[in-house]
Amino acid sequence: MSLAFHNSQAGPQTHIFIIGIGEYPHLAGGRDAMEQGDTQLATMGQLTSPPVTALKLYEKFKEFHDRKMWITPLGSIRMLVSAPPAVHVPADLSSGPPTMENIRTHFRDWFEACDTHEDNVAIFYFCGHGLEKGDHFLLASDFNDYPADPWDKMFSFDQTRSGFHGCKASTQLFFDDSCRIMTDQMRDYRFSVPGLRTPSDRNGECLYDMTIKSAAKNRAAHGRKMNPSHFAAALISGMSGQCASRNENQEWVIETNLLGSAIKDIMRSNPATASTPVQCPCMLGNSKAILKLSAAPEIPLTVSCLPDTALAHAAFACSDGRGVVADRMVPENIPWRIALKPGAYTLAASFSNRDYTNSAIDTLVIPPFKNEKIKCQ
Amino acid sequence: MPINIRRNASHIRVTLQAWHTDSSQVPVQLTLYSAETEVIASRWIRTGESFVFDKLGEGRYVVQLKLPSGLVMNQLKDLDDEDEQDIMFDLHEISPYETSEWSYLLANDQPFEPGAAVRSIPVELRVWQKYDRDWLEDSYPNLPRNITVDQNGEFLQFRTGERMAMLEVSGNGQAPKYVSLPLDQEIRLALQLNTGPDAERYPVKVTVASTSWKAEAILALLKTSGTRQARQMMGGKGGETAEMMLLEKRQNPTEAAIGAYYILKTRDYDRLHNWANNLANYFPWMPDGAIIHAWQMISQPGDRFDRDRIISRLTEAFDRGLPLYAEGLRLLYEGMMWLVRNIGPGEEYIAMLDSVREMTALVDWEQSLTTLNMPLPDPERVGPPLMKITAPVYGGDVADTVT
Numbered sequence: 001m002s003l004a005f006h007n008s009q010a011g012p013q014t015h016i017f018i019i020g021i022g023e024y025p026h027l028a029g030g031r032d033a034m035e036q037g038d039t040q041l042a043t044m045g046q047l048t049s050p051p052v053t054a055l056k057l058y059e060k061f062k063e064f065h066d067r068k069m070w071i072t073p074l075g076s077i078r079m080l081v082s083a084p085p086a087v088h089v090p091a092d093l094s095s096g097p098p099t100m101e102n103i104r105t106h107f108r109d110w111f112e113a114c115d116t117h118e119d120n121v122a123i124f125y126f127c128g129h130g131l132e133k134g135d136h137f138l139l140a141s142d143f144n145d146y147p148a149d150p151w152d153k154m155f156s157f158d159q160t161r162s163g164f165h166g167c168k169a170s171t172q173l174f175f176d177d178s179c180r181i182m183t184d185q186m187r188d189y190r191f192s193v194p195g196l197r198t199p200s201d202r203n204g205e206c207l208y209d210m211t212i213k214s215a216a217k218n219r220a221a222h223g224r225k226m227n228p229s230h231f232a233a234a235l236i237s238g239m240s241g242q243c244a245s246r247n248e249n250q251e252w253v254i255e256t257n258l259l260g261s262a263i264k265d266i267m268r269s270n271p272a273t274a275s276t277p278v279q280c281p282c283m284l285g286n287s288k289a290i291l292k293l294s295a296a297p298e299i300p301l302t303v304s305c306l307p308d309t310a311l312a313h314a315a316f317a318c319s320d321g322r323g324v325v326a327d328r329m330v331p332e333n334i335p336w337r338i339a340l341k342p343g344a345y346t347l348a349a350s351f352s353n354r355d356y357t358n359s360a361i362d363t364l365v366i367p368p369f370k371n372e373k374i375k376c377q
Numbered sequence: 378m379p380i381n382i383r384r385n386a387s388h389i390r391v392t393l394q395a396w397h398t399d400s401s402q403v404p405v406q407l408t409l410y411s412a413e414t415e416v417i418a419s420r421w422i423r424t425g426e427s428f429v430f431d432k433l434g435e436g437r438y439v440v441q442l443k444l445p446s447g448l449v450m451n452q453l454k455d456l457d458d459e460d461e462q463d464i465m466f467d468l469h470e471i472s473p474y475e476t477s478e479w480s481y482l483l484a485n486d487q488p489f490e491p492g493a494a495v496r497s498i499p500v501e502l503r504v505w506q507k508y509d510r511d512w513l514e515d516s517y518p519n520l521p522r523n524i525t526v527d528q529n530g531e532f533l534q535f536r537t538g539e540r541m542a543m544l545e546v547s548g549n550g551q552a553p554k555y556v557s558l559p560l561d562q563e564i565r566l567a568l569q570l571n572t573g574p575d576a577e578r579y580p581v582k583v584t585v586a587s588t589s590w591k592a593e594a595i596l597a598l599l600k601t602s603g604t605r606q607a608r609q610m611m612g613g614k615g616g617e618t619a620e621m622m623l624l625e626k627r628q629n630p631t632e633a634a635i636g637a638y639y640i641l642k643t644r645d646y647d648r649l650h651n652w653a654n655n656l657a658n659y660f661p662w663m664p665d666g667a668i669i670h671a672w673q674m675i676s677q678p679g680d681r682f683d684r685d686r687i688i689s690r691l692t693e694a695f696d697r698g699l700p701l702y703a704e705g706l707r708l709l710y711e712g713m714m715w716l717v718r719n720i721g722p723g724e725e726y727i728a729m730l731d732s733v734r735e736m737t738a739l740v741d742w743e744q745s746l747t748t749l750n751m752p753l754p755d756p757e758r759v760g761p762p763l764m765k766i767t768a769p770v771y772g773g774d775v776a777d778t779v780t
Binding site for chain 1: 410412413414415416436437438439441447451452453455596599600601602603604605638642643644672675676702703704707711714715718731734735738742745752
């Protein structure tokens with residue numbers, strides 16, 4: 001079975017399964033669109049963001065491999081991606097259309113790869129249409145091929161997650177990036193939708209678990225057309241360094257437990273996603289470092305003034321113990337945004353306008369980001 | 378170590394000033410960083426205490442104070458050779474009132490910002506206690522029925538009884554919230570204006586804590602950071618401390634439940650002994666004990682697995698009603714799925730699973746104590762939902778929706 005990435009070695013490895021569904025042939029706008037009586041289902045159509053999300057995640061995960069960042073070496077990336085014509089998916093990356101049958105088959109293979117060693121790291125990412133009644137249902141690309149009863153071409157994320165606890169891999173990360181909406185007609189159905197893996201009788205939970213849903217109950221997931229979803233963008237920023245912390249050897253690492261809170265913080269700091277409540281576990285367990293950075297990450301720093309009116313007149317400088325590392329000498333009426341290595345800095349605002357006072361503050365720039373306001377009056 | 382630091386006699390003395398005795402009981406983390414953010418030393422202390430970072434060399438240092446809520450304060454110091462510097466963190470600055478400091482230590486990860494726009498919201502408070510399978514309205518001394526919450530918030534103290542109880546926060550057309558209350562405890566309640574993404578539906582944020590401050594700090598850390606931070610806070614003896622909390626269950630069953638959840642998270646099952654069983658037996662009105670015992674039997678390797686006993690514990694937990702903690706509700710849901718899988722899709726068990734599922738649709742997973750966010754004001758409703766409700770439906774967002 002062809003994989004997007006394959007690097008089988010002895011010992012523990014990281015195995016990734018990405019599903020990004022943009023083309024739904026039997027939904028509105030699809031090449032074999034079927035009429036749907038459920039008016040809300042009838043409005044669900046083709047998506048550009050999920051395949052772009054899947055491709056971007058692949059690119060980043062591969063880049064982490066090329067830069068030797070995976071602490072548990074990357075063993076495989078499986079991808080099932082479909083896209084409307086506007087999005088190009090390289091033929092060698094996707095192992096076929098993400099139909100229910102293909103998803104089930106590839107999930108089994110991924111499970112078995114992860115089940116080979118208890119120190120393996122398993123990562124699952126789904127981006128596509130989602131529905132929810134009781135469980136969260138993720139829609140395969142052949143959803144609605146039989147409009148009178150379209151529900152057999154979807155699977156339960158929650159059952160799937162529970163079932164995967166039975167896998168030997170002690171580190172399991174599940175990212176569910178889809179809407180959690182119930183349509184009107186779903187209220188008339190009593191669903192019994194299975195997951196991709198039946199939970200075993202003696203399933204405890206895995207030792208290192210991070211399961212995050214990009215949307216709260218009854219809420220939608222978001223992304224701009226032809227761009228990665230907001231959730232994926234935050235995840236990528238976090239894994240690339242914005243949720244880094246130092247381990248006992250002072251190395252910069254990405255830990256499972258910090259991913260959830262960093263993603264929330266990153267999304268809250270973005271006006272486009274500030275109102276999107278990401279769902280993380282209510283009680284966090286053990287944490288495991290999965291990536292190691294070769295150098296300190298770049299951390300976004302935003303500097304503005306108090307009062308806001310001072311901003312239009314402020315020249316800024318940022319210095320560390322050795323001297324000025326960045327400045328903006330020509331005032332602009334927007335906050336000053338720079339990226340800095342983590343560390344202690346002094347931020348100074350100076351004015352030619354006598355309405356405001358030259359001021360300086362000390363700050364510690366650490367992940368995920370820093371926002372500072374300098375009092376100038 | 379960074380090259381600009383030479384070890385000699387310089388030191389930084391750090392003092393933490395809190396204004397309320399509650400705050401002084403909550404452990405907080407002090408970390409000394411180099412200017413390049415390398416960790417030089419880290420220590421958990423209580424507010425009101427001071428600590429000296431000694432044997433430091435010339436250079437720039439950052440002292441970080443991290444509260445269990447996740448709120449962080451930093452101060453920079455430049456040290457010369459054989460220098461002595463003092464740093465004081467004044468926790469009074471983070472809170473509008475002395476009596477509200479605890480909520481910033483345990484729950485609010487942003488400091489209070491004076492000067493926020495003035496607005497006030499009338500709120501109705503009702504207490505519901507569990508009698509068999511019904512919620513009946515009750516009252517506590519010192520807990521008013523009506524109160525107005527402004528930008529400074531309102532902070533109340535009262536004592537709960539031995540029964541499972543929920544606090545309803547509603548009024549003024551807002552959708553009600555129901556928050557579990559720890560049993561037989563001195564309670565601190567914070568009502569503050571909600572500035573989060575769901576502020577329109579729930580304009581008032583509710584924070585509840587018992588005065589078991591160490592247990593509350595463990596809960597806060599499990600929510601924000603996970604077991605490692607909690608273990609560090611307990612001086613590296615997380616398992617022993619949690620074990621003691623569970624051992625002393627007769628004195629404080631809610632603290633015992635927190636200890637047991639910590640042990641389940643760390644999978645240090647031997648520390649549960651037979652005490653989870655006792656917790657379930659001694660406090661038959663508290664669902665958490667039965668849930669914890671069921672999960673001990675499911676998860677602990679060895680001969681504890683007892684299929685019939687697991688089934689009886691899970692059904693018992695369901696009969697007892699909503700767990701005190703959200704983690705308990707999550708484990709009850711997982712347990713109900715286990716039940717349906719193991720004893721077949723009987724109507725009774727499927728109905729139980731469905732009921733728990735409906736509760737998970739209402740619960741606010743951001744909170745440690747079980748907190749139900751009702752979707753809409755409902756004048757017909759009398760008291761918190763029982764384990765048999767119809768799933769609420771309300772529209773999702775429409776703009777910019779992709780999936």
